[in-house]
Amino acid sequence: xxxxxxxxDAAALVSTSPPRRARRKFNVMSIVGTTPxxxxxxxxxxxxxxxxxxxxxxxxxxFPNFNFVGMDQYNRLWASDRWRISVGNVFLFGxxxxxxxxxxxxxxxxxxxxxIKQEDLFRSxxxxxxxxxxxxxxxxxxxxxxxxxxxxxxxRQLGWTxxxxxxxxxxxxxxxxxVLGGVWNGVGVTMAILLAGLRGVDAEIWKAAKIDGIxxxxxxxxxxxxxxxxxxxxxxxxQCTGVVRVFDIVIAMTQGGxxxxxxxxxxxxxQHITDRVNVGQGMAAACTMLLPVLAVIVLQGVxxxxxxxxxxxxI
Amino acid sequence: MTSEALxxxxxxxxxxxxxxxxxxxxxxxxxxxxxxxxVIAALFFLMPLWVMIxxxxxxxxxxxxxxxxxxxxQVTFEPWLKAWDTACTGRDCNxxxxxxxxxLKITLLSxxxxxxxxxINGYALSFWKYKGSDLLFGILIFGAFVPYQVVIYPLIIxxxxxxxxxxxxxxxxxxxxxxxxxLTLLFxxxxxxxxxxxxxxxxxxxxxxxxxxxxxxxxxxxxxxxVAVILQTTGIWNDFLFGTxxxxxxxxxxxxxxxxxxxxxxxxxxxxxxxxATILTAAVPLAVYxxxxxxxxxxxxAGAVKG
Amino acid sequence: xxxxxxxxxxxxxxxxxxxxxxxxxxxxAQGEFIVLLGPSGCGxxxxxxxxxxxxxxxxxxxxxxxxxxxxxxPKDRGIGMVFQSYALYPQMTVERNxxxxxxxxxxxxxxxxxxxxxxxxxxxxxxxxxxxPVELSGGQRQRVAIGRALVRDVDVFLFDEPLSNLDAKLxxxxxxxxxxxHQRLKNTMxxxxxxxxxxxxxxDRIAVMKNGVIQQLSDPHxxxxxxxxxxxxxxxxxxxxxxxxxxxxxxxxTTDEGIAISAANYEFTTPVSGPTKAxxxxxxxxxxxxxxxxxxxxxxxxxxxxxxxxxSDTLAWTKIGGHPVTFRCNxxxxxxxGQKALIGFDxxxxxxxxxxxxxxx
Numbered sequence: 001x002x003x004x005x006x007x008x009d010a011a012a013l014v015s016t017s018p019p020r021r022a023r024r025k026f027n028v029m030s031i032v033g034t035t036p037x038x039x040x041x042x043x044x045x046x047x048x049x050x051x052x053x054x055x056x057x058x059x060x061x062x063f064p065n066f067n068f069v070g071m072d073q074y075n076r077l078w079a080s081d082r083w084r085i086s087v088g089n090v091f092l093f094g095x096x097x098x099x100x101x102x103x104x105x106x107x108x109x110x111x112x113x114x115x116i117k118q119e120d121l122f123r124s125x126x127x128x129x130x131x132x133x134x135x136x137x138x139x140x141x142x143x144x145x146x147x148x149x150x151x152x153x154x155x156r157q158l159g160w161t162x163x164x165x166x167x168x169x170x171x172x173x174x175x176x177x178x179v180l181g182g183v184w185n186g187v188g189v190t191m192a193i194l195l196a197g198l199r200g201v202d203a204e205i206w207k208a209a210k211i212d213g214i215x216x217x218x219x220x221x222x223x224x225x226x227x228x229x230x231x232x233x234x235x236x237x238x239q240c241t242g243v244v245r246v247f248d249i250v251i252a253m254t255q256g257g258x259x260x261x262x263x264x265x266x267x268x269x270x271q272h273i274t275d276r277v278n279v280g281q282g283m284a285a286a287c288t289m290l291l292p293v294l295a296v297i298v299l300q301g302v303x304x305x306x307x308x309x310x311x312x313x314x315i
Numbered sequence: 316m317t318s319e320a321l322x323x324x325x326x327x328x329x330x331x332x333x334x335x336x337x338x339x340x341x342x343x344x345x346x347x348x349x350x351x352x353x354v355i356a357a358l359f360f361l362m363p364l365w366v367m368i369x370x371x372x373x374x375x376x377x378x379x380x381x382x383x384x385x386x387x388x389q390v391t392f393e394p395w396l397k398a399w400d401t402a403c404t405g406r407d408c409n410x411x412x413x414x415x416x417x418x419l420k421i422t423l424l425s426x427x428x429x430x431x432x433x434x435i436n437g438y439a440l441s442f443w444k445y446k447g448s449d450l451l452f453g454i455l456i457f458g459a460f461v462p463y464q465v466v467i468y469p470l471i472i473x474x475x476x477x478x479x480x481x482x483x484x485x486x487x488x489x490x491x492x493x494x495x496x497x498l499t500l501l502f503x504x505x506x507x508x509x510x511x512x513x514x515x516x517x518x519x520x521x522x523x524x525x526x527x528x529x530x531x532x533x534x535x536x537x538x539x540x541x542v543a544v545i546l547q548t549t550g551i552w553n554d555f556l557f558g559t560x561x562x563x564x565x566x567x568x569x570x571x572x573x574x575x576x577x578x579x580x581x582x583x584x585x586x587x588x589x590x591x592a593t594i595l596t597a598a599v600p601l602a603v604y605x606x607x608x609x610x611x612x613x614x615x616x617a618g619a620v621k622g
Numbered sequence: 623x624x625x626x627x628x629x630x631x632x633x634x635x636x637x638x639x640x641x642x643x644x645x646x647x648x649x650x651a652q653g654e655f656i657v658l659l660g661p662s663g664c665g666x667x668x669x670x671x672x673x674x675x676x677x678x679x680x681x682x683x684x685x686x687x688x689x690x691x692x693x694x695x696p697k698d699r700g701i702g703m704v705f706q707s708y709a710l711y712p713q714m715t716v717e718r719n720x721x722x723x724x725x726x727x728x729x730x731x732x733x734x735x736x737x738x739x740x741x742x743x744x745x746x747x748x749x750x751x752x753x754x755p756v757e758l759s760g761g762q763r764q765r766v767a768i769g770r771a772l773v774r775d776v777d778v779f780l781f782d783e784p785l786s787n788l789d790a791k792l793x794x795x796x797x798x799x800x801x802x803x804h805q806r807l808k809n810t811m812x813x814x815x816x817x818x819x820x821x822x823x824x825x826d827r828i829a830v831m832k833n834g835v836i837q838q839l840s841d842p843h844x845x846x847x848x849x850x851x852x853x854x855x856x857x858x859x860x861x862x863x864x865x866x867x868x869x870x871x872x873x874x875x876t877t878d879e880g881i882a883i884s885a886a887n888y889e890f891t892t893p894v895s896g897p898t899k900a901x902x903x904x905x906x907x908x909x910x911x912x913x914x915x916x917x918x919x920x921x922x923x924x925x926x927x928x929x930x931x932x933x934s935d936t937l938a939w940t941k942i943g944g945h946p947v948t949f950r951c952n953x954x955x956x957x958x959x960g961q962k963a964l965i966g967f968d969x970x971x972x973x974x975x976x977x978x979x980x981x982x983x
Binding site for chain 3: 510512513515516517518519520521522526530531534535
């Protein structure tokens with residue numbers, strides 16, 4: 001069709017044109033400006049991980065070496081009660097924290113969504129713990145869980161003399177004490193994200209549900225909740241990364257105790273590269289910690305690829 | 316109860332009376348339930364703060380009575396002074412003061428450095444992509460999910476090789492590195508939300524990489540930069556792990572020192588001093604939180620929007 | 623032949639495997655007002671961005687003022703550009719917005735002042751110079767955006783849907799103003815839009831685009847009255863051209879339902895031999911009603927189905943054979959739905975397209 005465009009003196013123009021330069025594909029300044037990013041992405045998140053991986057196959061002690069011992073460190077890792085308990089603990093901690101956090105967070109968000117007059121006040125109260133460090137959180141709750149002077153004794157003095165509430169002193173319950181502290185610190189964030197999600201739901205959905213006579217709790221649970229996948233996922237992922245990294249709060253609250261009741265993989269790694277001077281073992285533990293993250297990323301990749309294929313099919 | 320609580324009060328059967336005018340205000344059971352839930356939840360959130368404050372103002376004998384929630388019979392500021400000035404960690408008895416100064420130094424240096432770096436990253440990733448820039452960004456986002464333990468040890472070795480391990484510049488670099496994924500994402504999303512025509516117009520006007528950055532983009536990113544400052548100030552002040560590992564004894568931040576003071580096993584446990592120290596450590600981020608108000612919430616929402 | 627202001631030679635642009643522009647050629651004369659018209663995704667904005675140097679082309683060359691600028695920076699091409707979203711720098715005053723490019727280029731202060739003053743005078747934005755963009759209305763912002771192109775003192779202006787963000791009233795005001803500006807400055811202007819009214823009113827020539835290819839490049843009158851293919855015929859004109867399916871044999875067009883329409887007055891562009899499947903297109907305003915219809919080569923008694931009074935005129939819907947047909951008549955004419963009426967038209971003023979190639983016959 002382009003014959004309609006005139007091209008009478010094309011030849012003349014082409015002949016006078018200078019030789020074509022190489023394509024300008026990037027700007028040098030862009031690379032200069034992002035040098036820190038290049039160094040971080042490649043140097044830290046690729047090369048450091050590769051080194052961790054390599055050293056996990058060596059018998060490095062205080063300093064790294066390259067005496068390869070095959071899968072030794074991994075075998076020893078999984079033979080260690082301390083590690084296996086750590087893994088069990090982090091799963092228990094993770095599931096409890098996530099469930100408590102998401103359920104309590106959604107409840108708070110829903111209640112906050114009832115045209116509360118003092119919304120800003122309540123929001124400030126629910127969210128302020130997040131501004132405090134997990135060390136502070138851990139220390140406060142440790143103090144409140146003190147068996148002799150904490151909540152337990154305060155309630156007993158009110159006359160309820162056999163009241164039991166000192167989770168940290170008991171091996172079986174210590175981890176739930178940590179969960180409570182963690183939820184206290186982080187649930188406000190979940191609330192804030194989910195409340196934003198609730199407010200983002202199309203207002204006409206509410207009108208439609210109201211006209212259909214659907215009770216509000218049903219609307220929240222069966223209509224609105226599935227519509228805010230984005231906010232839910234955001235809050236969920238945020239909590240997940242917190243769980244994998246859980247360290248500060250445990251150190252502050254229990255130092256992994258009593259016994260090994262609240263020992264965590266993150267603590268295991270740090271202990272092995274500091275006090276226990278066994279870098280090889282620490283690195284094996286660290287690389288194992290990376291596995292669930294990689295699994296999730298691969299899973300997400302597959303899901304995305306699948307979704308893309310479906311989309312293409314639909315077209 | 317809740318089902319009624321959540322549905323806006325249905326008009327009562329009016330019977331003989333024709334409804335007219337404004338709907339009469341009613342205090343339904345549902346409404347009471349909503350507030351009851353929120354107030355109880357608020358009490359749960361406020362309890363630790365209350366306990367911290369009253370404990371820090373009591374003398375040790377009063378604390379030993381075990382009345383955790385009671386107001387102090389006799390208010391004393393002794394624990395605060397001790398926590399700040401003379402509390403001991405091992406043999407050092409200088410209180411939290413040095414830790415506060417260290418945290419101040421670390422935060423004041425790390426916040427601007429990490430934000431400037433991330434801002435340029437976000438800008439370049441939005442407007443000046445180059446071959447591989449998206450891949451780098453992908454790696455960076457992956458870095459946001461990586462357990463720190465996987466990179467810590469090689470990073471220790473690397474930093475000591477260049478003589479930066481356990482130094483102030485070293486800890487600043489570490490904070491810049493680990494703040495980069497979230498901050499870069501924050502700024503990239505911000506710049507990506509600007510109309511691309513703005514950038515095109517500046518190109519037609521002849522401005523280059525740095526001119527567009529400094530003259531057009533930087534003045535526009537003040538709001539998002541405030542969010543980043545809040546995010547980073549609280550994040551870096553509250554950091555414990557990197558402080559323990561990378562700061563060294565000379566630059567030990569307040570959180571680490573607090574933990575050492577509280578968990579020190581020698582002598583009598585002075586709960587009031589511990590709580591005073593805890594409040595002092597939390598004071599700066601709490602102040603940032605209460606001053607910034609809505610910005611803080613925005614920061615969380617913005618920082619949390621991943622992938 | 624005089625030198626072209628802008629010449630595009632065999633330009634192609636691919637995003638990955640997607641071909642956005644394909645071997646495109648276009649010559650624009652000095653001082654010409656060219657409108658690139660098409661639906662979204664047709665490549666018109668992409669082409670404009672290539673001319674501006676904001677997109678790297680995959681193949682081909684771009685000449686501006688006789689100079690090959692294919693790989694030049696945007697600022698070195700001698701162009702000014704106006705964007706749909708205005709793209710004013712929000713933190714700068716109007717004056718600094720106008721002068722930003724000149725300051726970047728390191729121009730002398732008094733020369734900058736002179737140019738800003740001239741642009742402000744032409745666009746009547748003098749009183750706004752110290753304001754920030756947020757303090758301006760949409761129309762004022764767009765004026766400033768035009769001013770930013772003006773101060774560059776260039777030969778070629780590029781407009782990327784400059785009026786699409788404005789409401790209908792302002793749009794028609796600014797349309798006139800752009801036309802006035804063109805008459806005063808006599809610059810070459812390349813104007814992208816999806817609005818056919820803008821295209822028809824402003825352009826010296828219109829390039830109708832589809833899928834990265836220019837379908838027809840011609841003056842507005844020709845585009846409207848002699849569209850080269852079914853696509854252009856359907857895209858231009860509102861309400862759309864009426865299309866009747868049928869067969870063309872010699873100069874007689876017979877609809878599928880067997881209604882014979884003489885096309886004796888029609889100027890064929892290509893000779894037709896034997897019966898050919900064809901489509902006859904007639905603009906709604908070329909169909910006349912009642913007494914006027916009697917003088918037409920083709921007349922038909924029909925029943926009016928729907929009447930839409932538009933104020934200045936009235937649209938009526940009916941059927942020829944099975945095909946729904948709209949026609950436009952004077953708003954004074956009294957017609958009602960359900961009424962019988964005589965309509966007529968001259969196929970010579972219409973367009974006939976081949977079904978096979980969709981091109982004009």
